[in-house]
Each structure stands twice: as structure tokens, then as C-alpha cells.
Amino acid sequence: MINDEKLTLLVEKIKEVLPKKESIPLHEPSFIGDEWKYVKDCIDTGWVSSVGKYVDLFEKKLADYIGVKRVVAVVNGTAALHIALKIIGVQEDDEVLMPSLTFVATANAAVYCGGVPHFVDVEERTLGLDPYKLNEYLHEIAIIKNNQCYNKITGRRIKVVVPMHTFGHPADIDPLLEVCERWKLIMVEDAAESLGSFYKNKHTGTFGKISAISFNGNKIITTGGGGAIITDDEDLADLAKHLTTTAKIPHSWEYVHDMVGYNYRMPNINAALGCAQLEQLPKFIKKKRELARKYKEALRDISGIRFFEEMHFSKSNYWLNTLILEKSFELKRDELLKALNESGIMSRPIWYPLHQLKMYKNNPKMDLSMTEKLSQQIINIPSSMGLWRGSNE
Known part of the structure; x- marks a missing residue:
């Protein structure tokens, strides 16, 4: 059974991070320099x-x-x-x-x-x-x-x-x-x-x-x-x-x-x-990392959703912000995607695993249990540089 209250809360928490626009794409370029x-x-x-x-x-x-x-x-x-x-x-x-x-x-x-x-x-x-x-x-x-x-x-x-x-x-x-x-x-x-x-x-x-x-x-x-x-x-x-x-x-x-x-x-x-x-890359990375931080803060109290973070040994550009749907989360991936996109928040699942595509289904492969698990758990949410609502720095 779908928990509509949790669904509404998740959509609203993501909206809190984003500018008030009718439609927000997943990732668009930013031309602010020369x-x-x-x-x-x-x-x-x-x-x-x-x-x-x-x-x-x-x-x-x-x-x-x-x-x-x-x-x-x-x-x-x-x-x-x-x-x-x-x-x-x-x-x-x-x-x-x-x-x-x-x-x-x-x-x-x-x-x-x-x-x-x-x-x-x-x-x-x-x-x-x-x-x-x-x-x-x-x-x-x-x-x-x-x-x-x-x-x-x-x-x-x-x-x-x-x-x-x-x-x-x-x-x-x-x-x-x-x-x-x-x-x-x-x-x-x-x-x-x-x-x-x-x-x-x-x-x-x-x-x-x-x-x-x-x-x-x-x-x-x-x-x-x-x-x-x-x-x-x-x-x-x-x-x-x-x-x-x-x-x-x-x-x-x-x-x-x-x-x-x-x-x-x-x-x-x-x-x-x-x-x-x-020339703008350092500024872009700063904005994207700040946007990721805002998402993490906004979503931290929603059980069953994990905002994907960089490992201790790395520094990520956070190109696409990522949610991992955990077992305890009652919403199914496609229902969540539908709710986000109908709210004007363009979101998408991760790519279809390549070993499941018709031209590659007979290729050699190892056990791909984690791949198949994650392919059903991952959702990308809007990640453009211009979504960061900080200073104009």
C-alpha cells in the first residue's frame, strides 16, 4: 500500500531546496561567463x-x-x-x-x-x-x-x-x-x-x-x-x-x-x-556541492530514502544528485518518479543495465546481483548549477 503522506512529504522536501518554478529539468547548462x-x-x-x-x-x-x-x-x-x-x-x-x-x-x-x-x-x-x-x-x-x-x-x-x-x-x-x-x-x-x-x-x-x-x-x-x-x-x-x-x-x-x-x-x-x-568550473563545482548539501539536509529525516554521498577517499562533483530507495521505503520507484515528474521536478531512474539490453544480453557476465538491485533503487533528481539558491558568488 502506498503511503501518500510520505510521498507528499518527500516531494515537498525536494521542492524546498529548489527555486519556485513550474518545471525544473534534470540538468541544464549554465552560461554565465565569456x-x-x-x-x-x-x-x-x-x-x-x-x-x-x-x-x-x-x-x-x-x-x-x-x-x-x-x-x-x-x-x-x-x-x-x-x-x-x-x-x-x-x-x-x-x-x-x-x-x-x-x-x-x-x-x-x-x-x-x-x-x-x-x-x-x-x-x-x-x-x-x-x-x-x-x-x-x-x-x-x-x-x-x-x-x-x-x-x-x-x-x-x-x-x-x-x-x-x-x-x-x-x-x-x-x-x-x-x-x-x-x-x-x-x-x-x-x-x-x-x-x-x-x-x-x-x-x-x-x-x-x-x-x-x-x-x-x-x-x-x-x-x-x-x-x-x-x-x-x-x-x-x-x-x-x-x-x-x-x-x-x-x-x-x-x-x-x-x-x-x-x-x-x-x-x-x-x-x-x-x-x-x-573558466567557470570551480564556481560550478562549488554550487553543485552546495546543492547536494541542501538535498542531504532536507531529506535526512525521511526514512527509507538515502541521499547518495561521496566516499571519504573522494571529492565528487555531484554531477547528478542521487536517491537510493531502501527496503523500508514503502513507495515503489516508478510511483515516486511519476509523483516527482507530475510535480514539475524532472527525475529519472538509472540506465537500464546493459546486460539486459537485447544486443548485449548474450555477452559474458558475472553475477550482477548488486547491479540489478541498484537499478531498481536509484533515482536522479534535478542537479543544475543554477538551482543553488545561495549568493551570486
Whole structure:
């Protein structure tokens, strides 16, 4: 039986945190800096496409902020992850370990390389890959041959593990790195959602050999579309830049290509938008963390609802604020979603687990009991920077 009183209380408590508007989206961009100035400069000078000063500037500023040697800006986060997996050596029939509880692009990027997504479980405390369960699983199904990891059941090589930092909350990276070392795996981080998030005072995306970030319109900063490959490996960065610019050999007028490349270049006009957004990133993170604090305070006395918080070893950008529905809560997820959305508060469930999608249902997978449990418990609530009702600072 639905407890209407508790439902009403929850909706009202969320409303207390939010501005008094008829409709509040889940996450929208905020343009409060020099976005128009930089974009107008592109238009005025005619440098709107794949060449221009803002691409180089955006890559440099982003590398400085994250703390890596190189950034390669591309058209979206999926393209960034595709190229990262490709140049790290994912080949036809290689298995790529990844959470089933992630956005579909994580799996798609592996398939673009001819790889096989192999789904592993997540842990409740971080929503990221469970390193301990993964290690036990590999003891059951994997073997080391010629200093490489192979699946004893399928016979395929297991090449890479891809942790994803869910909703901006860092996965527990150190034990995952130990698993990678033990099982001869390469880590490629899907940091699409975690720009501005830190694990043990080090930015996400800097632990793997190479990683990917997204700047889609709903991310913490946006370039309209857009993504980036990040790495400390200069050779990998040079190869990523070459492949994403159609593998064209530099020349003043000739068009000679030496590899099968991809037209994944970020246009200058998008990079201009990104430069302005990046200048606002510290302010955005401050606002989002304050919004998360307000949600936590507002919901603390409602039994059966847990506001998801960062772990002690991490600092999250709180990209999407998250509620966990616990067993004692009498409302069903879909009824809660209906109540929130009908109140003008756009809310959504987490992504459908990838191992349950028709194109991936026959892929290799471990026990995914936590994934399946969390997929029914998680709700995202409005998280835009502009929702913070503090000072104008």
C-alpha cells in the first residue's frame, strides 16, 4: 500500500531546496561567463570549424586543470572512449571488462573496436566497479598465458578494464589497480561524468593509461557536444590526435593519409564555448556541492530514502544528485518518479543495465546481483548549477 503522506512529504522536501518554478529539468547548462564573447570571436574571424586557436587553448587549459600532460579534444565522449580503447590495443574479439550499470556508450565504444563487452558488478558504496568481487571472479574464469589474461571459458583475451565514475562519484581505484596488475589488465577510465572529481586528491581519469571525458550539453561543463582523451603518454596522445584528425599527414596543401582515421575533431567554435565554461568550473563545482548539501539536509529525516554521498577517499562533483530507495521505503520507484515528474521536478531512474539490453544480453557476465538491485533503487533528481539558491558568488 502506498503511503501518500510520505510521498507528499518527500516531494515537498525536494521542492524546498529548489527555486519556485513550474518545471525544473534534470540538468541544464549554465552560461554565465565569456561564452558569447569567445564564440562571437570564432564567427567574426571565420574560424568556426576544425582549426583555430580555441582548440589548442582548450586542450592546454583542460590538461592543466586535470593534471595530465596531454588532452586531445574530440566531438563527443563516446568518440573519446572509442579512440582510447583502440590505441590501447583492443582488437577483434578482445574482452573488455566494464560495469553493466553504465551508460550504453561504454559498451558501444568497445564494440566499435571489435571488442566484446564483458559485464561485471558494482559496489553499493561507490556505484562503481567492485574490485573485490571482480578479483574473485577472475580467479574463477581467467588464466594468465604469455603475460596476458585469457578467459578460460571463451578462450578470448581479456585486455582492458573500464571503471566508470558514476554520476561523478569516483570508483575505488587503488584496489582496481591492484586487480589490473595481478591479472595483466590495462585500465582505461570512463570519466565522462567526473570532470572536477578527485580520488585521494588526484583527478579522476589520471589513473588509467588513457581515459575519456564528455562535454555533452548535460555535463558539468559543455562544449555543446564534445569529449576529450586524456593521458600522460605523449606517444599515445600523438596517435590519438592523428587518428582523430583523419590520419592526415601535415602538409600545406596535399591530402595524404597514412592510416584509417576518424573525423572526430572538435570544432573551434565548440572549443571556444569550452574555454569559457572551463573558466567557470570551480564556481560550478562549488554550487553543485552546495546543492547536494541542501538535498542531504532536507531529506535526512525521511526514512527509507538515502541521499547518495561521496566516499571519504573522494571529492565528487555531484554531477547528478542521487536517491537510493531502501527496503523500508514503502513507495515503489516508478510511483515516486511519476509523483516527482507530475510535480514539475524532472527525475529519472538509472540506465537500464546493459546486460539486459537485447544486443548485449548474450555477452559474458558475472553475477550482477548488486547491479540489478541498484537499478531498481536509484533515482536522479534535478542537479543544475543554477538551482543553488545561495549568493551570486
